[in-house]
Amino acid sequence: MNLLKTYILPRILQWFLVVFIGISATFLIPRLSPVNPVDEMLARMTAFQSMNPEAFASMRESTMALYGLDKTLPEQYIAYWGRLLQGDLGPSFGNFPRPVSDVIAVALPWTIGLLGVATAISWTAGVLLGALAGYYHDRRWAQGLERVVVTVYPVPYLIIAFILILIFAAWLKWFPLVGGSRGDPALTWEYISTLLYFGFLPGLSIVIGATAFRFIMAKSLTTTEIASDYVQYAELAAVPKRKIILFYVARNTMLPQVTDLALSLGAIFEGALITEVLFAYPGIGFVTYNAIYNGDYNVIMGITLLSIVGIATASLLIDLLYPVFDPRVRLR
């Protein structure tokens, strides 16, 4: 009961606040811009490809209705929420008349799969490697590892992905550059192995950056942790190193890392967007890229909204899971 009031409820309220701010921002941004997004978009569409007049008229009508640009701002805002709550993101211009929600729904599992696996791997690897390197900080391998991580850490995802492509896809030709899988989706080893094969490089590019980030944080937390009384005491009592590193050091350093994961999901998601573009991985990022290319404004808008709500929800879930890991929150 106490937990609910002091921990869970504030976080749920925070979720509403995030979603409210995020969605309001996506509403305001196009309207604050000096150009009329509808005209801009229609102009670009007609410039790029010839369209059948019927589709064009229907599109203009739907966009005007969608954005309701002739109404007052508050009216538009209410209408906007009304549409969103029904899950109506309008049609995709690039794939007219397919609704945006449909376009996103097809791409979403790819992104969630790639992101989920890469995040799980990088989080675990970062926390454990950071604990090891922090615990054995005077060993040569630990210092070498740290040097590598420090070099990789500040490099943007895009550049990491490019370097991987240059090395593994262009020069060594070990991995394919484009696509997500081969063959028909099925629960067979054949299909899953192609999933792994195609997902390896995109996944690796996310894992490298995210692990480096986690590692640096984990190592500095470990440095504090090994000076703590309980670690020193366990060492004095000759508790085996393996136990100390896992249950005394890493078990404690992982707690702030759980909280931080909730905060950094956005950054990891951004990395995944870029990676997908580069590897033409059929997820949200690639859809975004095509939408930018085609001026498919509705899709961009839909993806922006979805990523805000999605990241906020994932953060909330992680926050809500936190008490499971920390008895001091669970049992106060």
Place this chain on the structure above:
Amino acid sequence: MGTIIETNDLRAYYITQAYGVERTVKAVDGITLRIQEGEVYGIAGESGCGKSTLLRILLGAYQPPLTVVGGEVKYHLDGDILNAADMSEEQQRDLKWRTISYIPQGSMHVLNPVRRIRDTFHDFISAHRDVTKSESYQLTADYLRDLGLPEKVMASYPHQLSGGMRQRVTIALATILWPKLIFADEPTTALDVVVQRGVIQMLKDVQQKEGSTLVLITHDIGVHANLADRIGILYAGKLVEESDTKTILESPRHPYTRYLIESLPSLDSREERLAIPGRPPALDRPPSGCRFHERCPLAMEVCKTVEPELIQIEPNHFTACHVVEEELGRVAV
């Protein structure tokens, strides 16, 4: 009863080098101790006098910058004499907890905050004995019951226990394998007086049950009075007086010890207590001669230049003071 641990002219310094400047802190400087099997030996002294450092060295738990530069620590265990400095890591590990154990300062943080008490016990027990989880749970439950601790402690996390209970659990954790030699560092500091009493009683019980040797470090003379058989007084890295508790409390000889004892409040008199003038000296540049001379009201010229030796003034009573030496000399003459 024989000696269980002895040191000979032990010297341990913190030697640090930072940004090109070397600094040596002489935290333990020429200490000779003989601690008897089965006794409670108290080490008293102000903060910064080197008592925690001495404990680390006795325990063999130190790493640079703390370095032993002279003397040695010898354990007399089961007929063997072991030199603490020559032990392999394996020997150290075998010795810890089964034979030599350590009760840390009465603090909140020696128990892993995210581990249940019984699991911490299992970690510590299984490091030294080949036991299954349920065996060590059983062992722990029995021991806690013997010591009168409630059973629900087992499944608790440290933050759910009170400060006093945490310290009792820590004492139980340190003594679960019935060690022969127990070191305790300020075991009652940070506890309120009522809780202190309970913890002191528990320490007494633990020590008497197995006849273990207890080396007790605290600045609190009251705790020493309650527990210790003999007391050594440490000042600025040196042993300045040593005797049985009664003698130290009733007829201390070293001026510093006298200050210590006189500064204790008593119920009989309400006169103002004397505080020791000045501050303890910096150990990277200790005063010449007797280290206490700057604060000593009886200091003579010789005290400023010549370091006093620890001399026997009565059976079992040692002190290092020129003034006492002179008085004795006068009596002898």
Place this chain on the structure above:
Amino acid sequence: MFTTIRDLFKFSPSFRVGSLILLLVVVMLVLSAFSPYEEDKLRRKVKRNQPPSADFIFGTTSQGQDVFWMLTFSVRNTLIISVIAVLIGRGIGVVLGMVSGYFGGTFDRVTQSIVESVIVIPRLPLLILIGAILRGQLTIYSLGILIGLLDWAYPSKRYRAQILSLRERDFTHTAVFSGMSTVKIVIREHLPFIIPFMLADVISGFLFSIGIEVTLSYLGLANLDSPTIGTMIYWGNYYQSIWVGRSWVLIAPIVATVLLVLGFYLMSVGLGEYLDPRKRLVRLTAHLGEEAQDDDPRKEKEDVWAP
């Protein structure tokens, strides 16, 4: 300030390596002023698709640009974008963080929950949305402003935390009791702590803006006619440089990015070590020698003699 930098250079290898790398970047910046080509007239000046050689040390692009001279402009423009973004982002962040740190109360609670929310919102999709609307009109200056407007939440949270911890320190209490005015306390006692922290934070702002610039330009959302590191990668990719064996077009901007971020980051690592309170103590005691006298330096416990 000067002695700080000298000390850092002397004692921190990361800072030393970082600043040497950035020196390279400064050379590029200076060279951009002596380029034989004009910034907006780089195309079709030299033979296309030449590999690196004595004439064109980094080769030439498919549009007939000299990669080396183009890179000097690119590095400069990317840095201009970052400087603008950092100024705006940190400006908002510092003001907001300090105001909510010092005033506290309801204002602080409200700003904090807004800041917490903004931190969670992913910025790249928002930037893509804005970029898609403003496509073509996004100059390097407006891109810088845009990035800055989206990068203040996390900094403000960190400044606030910094202020809160400063407010709790002993010297603040001492100053308050001795009747020093708030403004004086902030300027005399707190700014010396905030400024080095700010330096490290500014660097992390640079890292973020460089990353975002490269990313947005790569997606084709910036003005593709201004040479920046991102647009160089965009065009290199546009002409499929990797697959037709002209990877030098991409390698130059990629290496430039890595060096740029690494230089900045290593400098901030050096600064961070310098700011670490534990190491700070060691430094101070090394200089003073006699000040700190603790029985055991690793153990900071109260063990007060009780007369």
